[in-house]
Amino acid sequence: MQHPARAGLWGKALYPNRYCWFVLFSALDIMLTHTILDKFAHMGGRELNTFADWVIRQAGLWGAIGLKTASIVTVIVVIEIVGRARPNLGRTLVNCVLAMSTVPVLFALVQLAALAFTDLLDG
Numbered sequence: 001m002q003h004p005a006r007a008g009l010w011g012k013a014l015y016p017n018r019y020c021w022f023v024l025f026s027a028l029d030i031m032l033t034h035t036i037l038d039k040f041a042h043m044g045g046r047e048l049n050t051f052a053d054w055v056i057r058q059a060g061l062w063g064a065i066g067l068k069t070a071s072i073v074t075v076i077v078v079i080e081i082v083g084r085a086r087p088n089l090g091r092t093l094v095n096c097v098l099a100m101s102t103v104p105v106l107f108a109l110v111q112l113a114a115l116a117f118t119d120l121l122d123g
Contacts, residue, residue: 014083015094019076022094025101030068032108034061040115 013019036045037056047053055063075097083090 011084013076014080014087014090018094018098022075022098022101023072025098025105026068026072028105029101029108030061030064032105032112033064036108036111043115045111 033047033056037047039045047056052064052067055067059066079090079094079097082093
């Protein structure tokens, strides 16, 4: 029986639970970014990633979804390749990617909470 990390290209995913969380945070990133850009652009809401900003300006929400999907697939393929060659490095990489994917979501939630709190105080 082969070692799971050497199951080949079509073997089972190495980190399926972490991938699910990564996809969830990526989807939340798109939703929160779209909300901020759609509802709060007049207050200076903007995409900080220059390339993503260009894609959104050219193709809108569907462009953002396409870009995010392409980045998710690329990241997972890289993690799978690295994880099969070097399991410890693969685990570290997937954990780092997952942690990094929470940053824009948390940042956007803080921004929206600050706006909601400000509206409550002004209201």
